[in-house]
Amino acid sequence: MSEIILPEVELNIHTPKNPTEAVVVENYVCTAESSPNIVRHITLDLTGTELDGHFRTGQSIGVLAPGEDHRGKPHKVRLYSLSSPTKGEGGNQHLVSTTVKRANEEVDGTFYTGVCSNYICNLKVGDKVKVTGPSGKRFLLPENVDDFNFVFFATGTGIAPFRGMILELLESGFKGQVVLVFGCPYRTDVLYPELFDRLEEEHENFHFVKMISREDRRPDGSKYYVQTAIEDRADLLDPILGSDNTLIYLCGMKGMETGIYHNLAKKGFMGYLRLKGQPSTEDPNEWGWKEAKELLKPSDRTFEEVY
């Protein structure tokens, strides 16, 4: 396997104590309009700031919502993965985009609304927003991309960095295999469906695998999740995952990693994993979820960003 050469990146040019201001140039829904799980695509103009041209795809931008928390302190910074490629949204270096889900939930009969995600989703074109960054130094494409194939596993807004990475790869004429495995509850929650369907049509080395957990059922009646793609789409994934020059990336809901690592272990794809401690038995099929979670950690061929 080739050495994985990660690019040098700039970090924290602007911090929460010293933020800069970006201007909103675009804000639209990127799920189906009928989805109750609203996710929006937001593009920010960094012109005239020191951040202009200093983000790499895979990194995150920090956003400071105005106002104070319940203790009277300014709201803490929230991070959002960039969904634009390194050369900028639409090839415009000064524009970066992100993909934000309104973080609203009902807990014990009380409806809570997320501070920063709703602030961002409500922004209008022309509004100014306080931002920080860049953030993140490992969740990146290697400099020597042509030495590898890529399998991206995303749940929900975890697709954001992969939008940037996949655009970057395919627009540069990348010839290796690229798979995006995307998981969400309903078909209306698929993010950027037109973009990824189009890319799949245009590039025979790009494969878009949708795992819809609450509509479809697997032959045994269980649900489709990102991790079940490792079995369900073995036709596509076995040769790619089995190749020793493939890298995998996971992004999205915390907890998604355990199922993926466990299913990789069950199929013997141990190159993506490192064992922490001694398993109770050699056979991964015998490990429960808790044991898999404690035991299976990412190797240097695996890139993980879960939140």
Ligand SMILES: Cc1cc2nc3c(=O)[nH]c(=O)nc-3n(C[C@H](O)[C@H](O)[C@H](O)COP(=O)(O)OP(=O)(O)OC[C@H]3O[C@@H](n4cnc5c(N)ncnc54)[C@H](O)[C@@H]3O)c2cc1C
């Ligand atoms: C590296 C990284 C990258 C990320 N990338 C993205 C991205 O690309 N897109 C994205 O959408 N998010 C992303 N996130 C998550 C993001 O940073 C925020 O955590 C998310 O938007 C929620 O922030 P918020 O201010 O809206 O919610 P908060 O106000 O922080 O609240 C968090 C949650 O708790 C609920 N809540 C609030 N008060 C209570 C209460 N009293 N009791 C119970 N529940 C309550 C809210 O409804 C909300 O669901 C990323 C996080 C990290 C670390």
